[in-house]
Amino acid sequence: xxxxxxxxxxxxxxxxxxxxxxxxxxxxxxxxxxxxxxxxxxxxxxxxxxxxxxxxxxxxxxxxxxxxxxxxxxxxxxxxxxxxxxxxxxxxxxxxxxxxxxxxxxxxxxxxxxxxxxxxxxxxxxxxxxxxxxxxxxxxxxxxxxxxxxxxxxxxxxxxxxxxxxxxxxxxxxxxxxxxxxxxxxxxxxxxxxxxxxxxxxxxxxxxxxxxxxxxxxxxxxxxxxxxxxxxxxxxxxxxxxxxxxxxxxxxxxxxxxxxxxxxxxxxxxxxxxxxxxxxxxxxxxxxxxxxxxxxxxxxxxxxxxxxxxxxxxxxxxxxxxxxxxxxxxxxxxxxxxxxxxxxxxxxxxxxxxxxxxxxxxxxxxxxxxxxxxxxxxxxxxxxxxxxxxxxxxxxxxxxxxxxxxxxxxxxxxxxxxxxxxxxxxxxxxxxxxxxxxxxxxxxxxxxxxxxxxxxxxxxxxxxxxxxxxxxxxxxxxxxxxxxxxxxxxxxxxxxxxxxxxxxxxxxxxxxxxxxxxxxxxxxxxxxxxxxxxxxxxxxxxxxxxxxxxxxxxxxxxxxxxxxxxxxxxxxxxxxxxxxxxxxxxxxxxxxxxxxxxxxxxxxxxxxxxxxxxxxxxxxxxxxxxxxxxxxxxxxxxxxxxxxxxxxxxxxxxxxxxxxxxxxxxxxxxxxxxxxxxxxxxxxxxxxxxxxxxxxxxxxxxxxxxxxxxxxxxxxxxxxxxxxxxxxxxxxxxxxxxxxxxxxxxxxxxxxxx
Amino acid sequence: xxxxxxxxxxxxxxxxxxxxxxxxxxxxxxxxxxxxxxxxxxxxxxxxxxxxxxxxxxxxxxxxxxxxxxxxxxxxxxxxxxxxxxxxxxxxxxxxxxxxxxxxxxxxxxxxxxxxxxxxxxxxxxxxxxxxxxxxxxxxxxxxxxxxxxxxxxxxxxxxxxxxxxxxxxxxx
Numbered sequence: 001x002x003x004x005x006x007x008x009x010x011x012x013x014x015x016x017x018x019x020x021x022x023x024x025x026x027x028x029x030x031x032x033x034x035x036x037x038x039x040x041x042x043x044x045x046x047x048x049x050x051x052x053x054x055x056x057x058x059x060x061x062x063x064x065x066x067x068x069x070x071x072x073x074x075x076x077x078x079x080x081x082x083x084x085x086x087x088x089x090x091x092x093x094x095x096x097x098x099x100x101x102x103x104x105x106x107x108x109x110x111x112x113x114x115x116x117x118x119x120x121x122x123x124x125x126x127x128x129x130x131x132x133x134x135x136x137x138x139x140x141x142x143x144x145x146x147x148x149x150x151x152x153x154x155x156x157x158x159x160x161x162x163x164x165x166x167x168x169x170x171x172x173x174x175x176x177x178x179x180x181x182x183x184x185x186x187x188x189x190x191x192x193x194x195x196x197x198x199x200x201x202x203x204x205x206x207x208x209x210x211x212x213x214x215x216x217x218x219x220x221x222x223x224x225x226x227x228x229x230x231x232x233x234x235x236x237x238x239x240x241x242x243x244x245x246x247x248x249x250x251x252x253x254x255x256x257x258x259x260x261x262x263x264x265x266x267x268x269x270x271x272x273x274x275x276x277x278x279x280x281x282x283x284x285x286x287x288x289x290x291x292x293x294x295x296x297x298x299x300x301x302x303x304x305x306x307x308x309x310x311x312x313x314x315x316x317x318x319x320x321x322x323x324x325x326x327x328x329x330x331x332x333x334x335x336x337x338x339x340x341x342x343x344x345x346x347x348x349x350x351x352x353x354x355x356x357x358x359x360x361x362x363x364x365x366x367x368x369x370x371x372x373x374x375x376x377x378x379x380x381x382x383x384x385x386x387x388x389x390x391x392x393x394x395x396x397x398x399x400x401x402x403x404x405x406x407x408x409x410x411x412x413x414x415x416x417x418x419x420x421x422x423x424x425x426x427x428x429x430x431x432x433x434x435x436x437x438x439x440x441x442x443x444x445x446x447x448x449x450x451x452x453x454x455x456x457x458x459x460x461x462x463x464x465x466x467x468x469x470x471x472x473x474x475x476x477x478x479x480x481x482x483x484x485x486x487x488x489x490x491x492x493x494x495x496x497x498x499x500x501x502x503x504x505x506x507x508x509x510x511x512x513x514x515x516x517x518x519x520x521x522x523x524x525x526x527x528x529x530x531x532x533x534x535x536x537x538x539x540x541x542x543x544x545x546x547x548x549x550x551x552x553x554x555x556x557x558x559x560x561x562x563x564x565x566x567x568x569x570x571x572x573x574x575x576x577x578x579x580x581x582x583x584x585x586x587x588x589x590x591x592x593x594x595x596x597x598x599x600x601x602x603x604x605x606x607x608x609x610x611x612x613x614x615x616x617x618x619x620x621x622x623x624x625x626x627x628x629x630x631x632x633x634x635x636x637x638x639x640x641x642x643x644x645x646x647x648x649x650x651x652x653x654x655x656x657x658x659x660x661x662x663x664x665x666x667x668x669x670x671x672x673x674x675x676x677x678x679x680x681x682x683x684x685x686x687x688x689x690x691x692x693x694x695x696x697x698x699x700x701x702x703x704x705x706x707x708x709x710x711x712x713x714x715x716x717x718x719x720x721x722x723x724x725x726x727x728x729x730x731x732x733x734x735x736x737x738x739x740x741x742x743x744x745x746x747x748x749x750x751x752x753x754x
Numbered sequence: 755x756x757x758x759x760x761x762x763x764x765x766x767x768x769x770x771x772x773x774x775x776x777x778x779x780x781x782x783x784x785x786x787x788x789x790x791x792x793x794x795x796x797x798x799x800x801x802x803x804x805x806x807x808x809x810x811x812x813x814x815x816x817x818x819x820x821x822x823x824x825x826x827x828x829x830x831x832x833x834x835x836x837x838x839x840x841x842x843x844x845x846x847x848x849x850x851x852x853x854x855x856x857x858x859x860x861x862x863x864x865x866x867x868x869x870x871x872x873x874x875x876x877x878x879x880x881x882x883x884x885x886x887x888x889x890x891x892x893x894x895x896x897x898x899x900x901x902x903x904x905x906x907x908x909x910x911x912x913x914x915x916x917x918x919x920x921x922x923x924x925x926x927x
Contacts, residue, residue: 062926063915063919063925063926064924064925064926065925075850076848076849076850076851076886077849078849093924094922094923094924096921096922096924097922097924097925189923189924190922190923190924190925191923191924200923200924200925200926201924202924202925202926203926231843231846231906231907231908232846232848234848234851235842235843235846235847235848235851235908236834236843236908236911237851238848238851238854239834239839239842239843239847239848239854239858240787240827240828240830240831240834240839240911241785241786241787241788241826241827241828241855242787242828242911243851244786245789245851245852247786247789247790248786250784250786256781294781295769295770295773295777295781296777296781297773297774297776297777297781298770298773300793374885375850375852375885376789376791376797376799376850376852376853376883376884376885377789377791377850377852378790378791423850423851424850425789425850425851425852426850426852426885426886427850428885454790456793457791457792457793457794660846664846664849664888664891665849667887667888667890667891668849668886668887668888669887670887671886671887671889672885672886672887693792693794693796694792694794694796694797694883695794695796699883699885700887700889701880701881701882701883701889702876702877702880702881702882702889702892702893703877703878703881705887705889705890707890708890
């Protein structure tokens with residue numbers, strides 16, 4: 001892995017991949033070696049001494065090492081390896097020779113998957129038009145971001161093409177040397193092959209002709225590496241302490257900064273800062289004070305001597321926020337009625353009012369709390385002010401937003417900010433935000449030294465961009481053959497607009513009600529003839545952001561818990577009940593059947609009175625293009641807290657690049673969701689977050705961790721996402737199991753509040 | 755006094771004696787493998803060995819450590835060849851990786867104490883937080899290492915070009 005301090009410049013828009021390549025390697029016949037050619041003049045992915053830059057994504061070194069430029073951030077989801085694996089597969093490289101470097105900012109590295117969300121549910125040709133437009137827009141804005149579980153979905157085809165193009169160049173060079181037809185040559189294991197002849201890549205790179213770069217290279221029909229559980233490239237450095245995260249960046253003359261920010265519901269008015277001891281300096285900035293010195297610990301300790309005066313803002317976050325969300329489901333002091341409607345209707349099928357007018361209607365009220373991301377690496381950024389701008393090293397999910405945030409903070413052009421993305425010690429949506437980057441840049445500018453800003457854990461909990469609190473009221477009716485009517489209203493703030501307003505400003509409008517805020521509750525997999533879904537826009541003065549699986553993190557619970565409540569009312573087995581509604585959804589049905597084979601039967605086991613009760617519950621959620629079903633087993637003792645002992649998961653995520661990574665992401669997604677389901681809750685009092693460290697925001701540990709079994713369903717379908725889809729089903733699966741075990745309704749998360 | 759031994763090297767930290775070991779390691783000794791997570795001894799990301807015992811380095815000052823032997827993840831093995839490191843690679847344990855140094859150090863202390871730990875022993879010793887949820891694989895890796903020597907097939911960082919080329923034909927020696 002490269003050190004995070006690798007320098008990179010910027011690429012101006014307007015260059016195509018092809019003319020970049022020519023700029024990079026024109027004047028072929030460079031017998032002296034690639035390292036002497038000034039290729040980096042216009043192309044911002046630097047080649048080192050002796051390296052051949054074949055295109056914007058692939059370079060090969062004189063010793064045969066293949067390096068892939070990866071535009072997506074590595075935060076544990078294994079994307080550096082998965083994207084390199086896609087390239088290596090087409091290239092025909094030996095996996096043991098493959099390395100990655102984080103790509104710099106530039107149109108070649110813009111996220112091509114940005115339109116996947118908007119394209120969901122569209123049919124051709126609209127789907128392709130929207131995806132194409134999204135790709136163009138991403139390139140135009142040079143928008144680099146990792147989120148929405150779209151990395152493999154967006155990059156699979158562009159990187160296959162890049163790998164194949166590089167393969168054609170190597171093959172043509174070797175074919176010239178052998179004087180044979182290039183179409184009869186192939187590559188495998190890092191060699192170009194022709195019948196019994198073979199040449200290693202490193203022996204050919206000097207003879208590669210840039211004019212050979214094909215616009216439309218032939219793709220492999222049989223995969224060599226893709227689909228194999230190859231070893232991840234980032235793992236060895238993560239077991240010996242050598243992997244460098246954002247917090248591990250070290251620069252000459254580096255100072256460390258500790259920070260205290262205004263509480264969520266306040267502004268910094270003024271601060272009495274006593275004269276600091278030698279070696280420490282105060283810096284104040286927009287709603288923060290920082291202490292800077294040669295030791296972060298000394299700076300953090302001294303920060304306590306500052307006496308800031310905060311001014312409370314109007315409507316500072318407090319317990320009223322959750323109450324206001326719930327109140328959104330009432331009108332005239334009464335809860336929204338079975339035949340009624342409230343908020344903005346985003347789906348209306350059949351005759352809901354007619355079907356829910358009579359007896360036999362089940363009504364349920366669900367509520368979910370604010371949540372923190374609680375990444376183990378706290379927010380951090382390292383900044384250096386340069387003669388012509390700024391450099392920033394950060395564990396960022398979006399180099400583009402980091403550059404914008406720094407540019408805005410320093411009042412310079414975003415083009416003058418060079419971002420060095422590092423490994424991320426947990427992202428989960430929090431680290432798309434550029435707040436710490438902007439602060440680090442301001443502090444570095446003020447002290448005239450490179451500065452590494454590190455938030456304390458207390459600052460990290462107190463200044464998250466939280467998953468919002470949510471409330472829902474659902475009315476429904478069912479027979480054992482399925483749900484006959486469904487009237488669902490979900491009250492939640494508009495997180496997307498909160499995020500966009502903070503990060504991209506003028507591009508976005510005001511908060512509004514709509515289907516996007518309640519993704520996962522609108523397009524249900526189940527056939528329900530009479531169905532109304534509404535979004536009630538809730539006000540929120542707490543800062544909100546994207547939390548792993550975003551809308552699905554709450555709609556998964558609301559929908560799947562209510563499906564179980566309706567199954568119970570219809571006296572149906574929850575598995576058979578769901579399957580009866582999936583007749584037109586063979587992929588969903590296959591996932592559900594698979595998990596039932598793994599972890600069924602559902603419901604409460606027979607047992608003796610006074611003994612612990614064991615029960616299993618199920619949930620099925622499609623999110624980010626993948627379908628995941630889970631069964632959770634709970635053991636409920638006569639006294640004490642129930643335990644989640646086992647979880648079975650079946651996943652259909654289309655074509656798989658690395659099945660072991662898929663399994664790991666499902667395991668991790670389950671555990672992330674389980675912490676939230678069992679304990680997770682952020683609360684506010686007078687504008688201040690009440691949870692300040694892990695003792696107050698408990699997370700699953702080894703002793704609470706269930707056994708997890710994952711099965712991936714073989715599929716040739718287009719890839720689905722995998723970083724997030726493991727999270728949504730676990731809360732409803734556990735709640736459904738608890739309901740089966742106890743007969744209680746388990747309608748509020750967390751299930752076991754502190 | 756702030757003289758002790760870190761990874762076999764005698765050191766004296768010219769820092770405030772109240773500085774926690776974590777920050778002395780990260781800022782003065784350049785040993786960034788030991789991570790800051792909470793500053794309160796709750797998460798275990800900063801776990802190192804002090805005289806062989808798993809210790810949360812944010813909770814001990816350098817003044818407390820006079821004359822002790824401290825081992826960090828960087829000093830656990832010479833060439834990434836501790837059985838736990840090999841098992842960790844073989845089981846592909848890490849995700850983001852931030853907690854893993856602390857996890858491996860906690861596990862190494864456990865195995866030194868109990869070479870064949872039960873599930874309950876693992877639960878009792880491994881109280882660190884992994885936000886990515888690698889616990890099932892950590893348990894698997896500890897069992898693999900306890901069961902015998904593991905070779906992940908991934909060479910250590912000390913491998914030279916000639917040896918690498920001998921193992922991987924596509925590389926030039």
